[in-house]
Amino acid sequence: MATTPDGGESIGGRGYNFKVVLLGEGCVGKTSLVVRYVEDVFNTKHVTTLQASFLNKKLSLAGRRVHLSIWDTAGQERFHALGPIYYRASNGAVLVYDVTDQDSFEKAKNWVKELRKMLGADICLTIVGNKIDLQKEQTVDTKLAEEYAASVGASHFHTSAKLNAGIEEMFLELCKRMLEQAQKEAEQRMAADFQAAASPRRNVVVVEDGEEALETSGRSACC
Amino acid sequence: MQSAARGPSPRVSEAELKCKNDECEFYGNAQWGGYCSKCRKIVASRAAKSESRLRHQHDSFSGHDRSGASYSSSGFSRFEEKRRQQTEKKPKMNVFKKSPSPKEPASCITLAASELEQLKQENASFFRTIDQQVEKDIAATCRSHVDKIAAVAELKSVDELEKQIQQVYKLLVNKMDAFKIYSRLSAEEKDQCLIYAENYIMTCLYTSLFCPPTTEDENKDLIIQNRIRQLSWVNAEHLECKISETEPEVRELVYSAITEILSMDSARAPNEKLSCVVRCCGAIFRLLQVAQGGPASADDFLPALIFVTLKANPPRLKSNINYISRFCNENRLVSGEAAYYFTNLCGAVSFIEGIGAKSVNLPNDEFDQYMSGKVVPVSTWDSALLMCESMRVINEQLTTLEDLEKRNGNTLSTASLLHQEILAFQDDICSKLDALVEQAPLILRPIKEPTELDSENPLTESLPPPIVPQV
Structure with missing residues (x-):
């Protein structure tokens, strides 16, 4: 099996490479979340690596080796426009909001809209309400958030980086969905290859290539 | 100030520009293999003699002038490599790309000979640990691909070339999986071989594929360069990044970051640029x-990268980015740490292109004034970059003075506080003492005189007689 350009495919049948991008407003705890997941510490000052914005995690899921690359993004409003550069070719996105901050939830909703518009159903989304340890100050309604997540085909989780609650489960569930998605895509591609090989209408494939070329030219234009 | 001159270390020394013949005083030319015109003629005539037999064979076989020339020059490159091994000279930089070309068109492998040699030396220790045959095979494969692509480089569009190069990368992977001589290598070794092959190919094709004339890259370079120059007033505060510009340790690190990003332009292979x-x-x-005592998150990192990019104003920034995103192995640009950093650089450039009053937290009119250059805000950083060492020292010392003043004020206020405390303490003790004295007043009584029993005193005579014990 050859390595394909589209991110999370099998690397020589040995395992899967997934890119997960973390999106959300500043100060909702994106970095703490991923640092807790990868290094199991809450205070970022205790992290062993030099940086806490690009982290790797290896796990084994249903007998497959999965390699997660987690990309943190800058949450400040003025960097919002740079989103497409980061989430390009990612397999999953974690949209973090702060349960005590309604605005951050609205921001997460905006990200969902944008991602669904730009990447369609190819990307697995997870909406995460962080800082659940501050339950007393919670302002975002859990039921509404869950309903919203279901309506856009995303999972919803409540986590606390401080208490290390719900994070492992959240990433595990996301991995499962990304794996399913990757396998589905691989099957589709094989079917398409088979069709292309069987039928004399090879032109269909050429058209697909043309689309890819358009995408790549768009990519170089935006950088 | 030209951005190229800003780096703390010059990137090309004069010695590197000189003719490769040590005894010659003239400047060398990259297209003449690093020789001056005189020395090159001598070398070329020698090379032509030794390779003439081969060339005749080749000419009679193909009858094609261009490929014949490229063949002979690859022989020339072999000769050159031999000579270089004898003299052990430092590799030269390819500076004069647009100078008049030599009479016969040289193949890009010859032109990149010195860089290739450097690449070989860098990887020599790696290939010593594995089969030498592998290196030879990779080099041969690469050379054939390079010749193929170089022949069509001027005819095809960039997108087509991009596809072709990516195709070559895939072929290399397949070859390494399929061929016997690679079967003994581990996955990591294969990966390093692959990187070597990619670097080999792109080092050769650099001149034809970097900033090709069919694209708008050069214009975009100029636009972004001017844009960054206009934004030279932006400092760390505007970007809300935690770089304290006066701290020596931080400044050194900023300098080294700037040097690294400037060196991107002189690297030839996309992988090297990426590193x-x-x-x-x-x-x-x-x-x-250093600034915050813990690993940085993306929230801090991106502003800092934007700051460094603004202060470095790397030459041919857009060309470099496009070159990497077109011709670097796609897999390396999708996942991995390098991909993340490259994405951040793209993000930083895109932010710089779209920078507005809002993004630097300034009111519109102030932003416009700065952009038009009417008003220049004071910045320690700018004075440092203008190579105005004394200005920098003054600024630094002013900061130190301010700091001292603050500390002095602190000391003074603490001293006066202490003074007040002492006074209060004194009062307190005094009042307490007074109270005590009042409680137990000191009354002086007249001193009693001792009675002298044995003296002749009328008083003692009135006393009763001593009791006599009765037996």
């Missing part, structure tokens, strides 16, 4: 660690 970006980002993370 310049990685090293630049590493320096940024180190300086953020």
Whole structure:
């Protein structure tokens, strides 16, 4: 099996490479979340690596080796426009909001809209309400958030980086969905290859290539 | 100030520009293999003699002038390599790309001979640990691909070339999986071979594929360069990044980050350019660690990268980015640490292109004034970059003075506080003492005189007689 350009495919049948991008407003705890997941510490000052914005995690899921690359993004409003550069070719996105901050939830909703518009159903989304340890100050309604997540085909989780609650489960569930998605895509591609090989209408494939070329030219234009 | 002159270390020394013949005083030319015109003629005539037999065979076989020339010059490159091994000279930089070309068109492998040699030397220790045959096979494969692509480089569009190069990368992977001589290598070794092959190919094709005339790259370079020059007033505060510009340690790290990102332009292969970006980002993370005492998150990192990019104003920034995103192995640009940093650099450039009053937290009119150059805000950094050492020292010392003044004020206020405390303490003790004295007043009584029993005193005579014990 050859390595394909589209991110999370099998690397020589040995395992899967997934890119997960973390999106959300500043100060909702994106970095703490991923640092807790990868290094199991809450205070970022205790992290062993030099940086806490690009982290790797290896796990084994249903007998497959999965390699997660987690990309943190800058949450400040003025960097919002740079989103497409980061989430390009990612397999999953974690949209973090702060349960005590309604605005951050609205921001997460905006990200969902944008991602669904730009990447369609190819990307697995997870909406995460962080800082659940501050339950007393919670302002975002859990039921509404869950309903919203279901309506856009995303999972919803409540986590606390401080208490290390719900994070492992959240990433595990996301991995499962990304794996399913990757396998589905691989099957589709094989079917398409088979069709292309069987039928004399090879032109269909050429058209697909043309689309890819358009995408790549768009990519170089935006950088 | 020209951005190229800003780096703390010059990138090309004069010695490197001189003719490769040590005894010659003239300047060398990259297209003449690093020789001056005189020395090259001598060398070429010698090479032509030794290779003439081969060339005749080849000419009679193909009858094609261009490929014949390229064949002979690859022989020339072999000769050159031999000579270089004898003299052990430092590789030269390809500076004069647009100078008049030599009479016969040279193949890009010859032109890149010195860089290739450097690449070989860098990887020599690696290939010593594995089969020498592998290196030869890779080099041969690469050369055939390079010749194929170089022949069509001027005819095809960039997108087509991009596809072709990516195809070559895939072929290389397949070859390494299929061929016997590679079967003994581990996955990591294969990966390193692959990187070597990619670097080999792109080092050769650099001149034809970097900033090709069919694209708008050059214009975009100029636009972004001017844009960054206009934004030279932006400092760390505007970007809300935690770089304290006066601290010597931080400044050193900023300098090294800038040097790394500037060196991106002189690297030839996309992978090498990418590792310049990685090293630049590493320096940024180190300086953020100094600044805040812990690993940086993306919230801090991106502003710092934007700051460094603005202050470095790397030459041919857009061309470099496009070159990497077109001709670097796609897999390396999708996942991995390097991909993340490269994406951040793209993000930083895109932010710089779209920078507005809002993004630097300034009111519109102030932003316009700065952009038009009517008003120049004071910045320690700018004076440092203008090579005005004394200005920098003054600024630094002013900061130190301010700091001292503050500390002095602190000391003074603490001293007066202490003074007041002492006074209060004194009062307190005094009042307490007074109270005590009042409680137990000191009354002086007249001194009693001792009675002298044995003296002749009328008083003692009135006393009763001593009791006599009765037996």
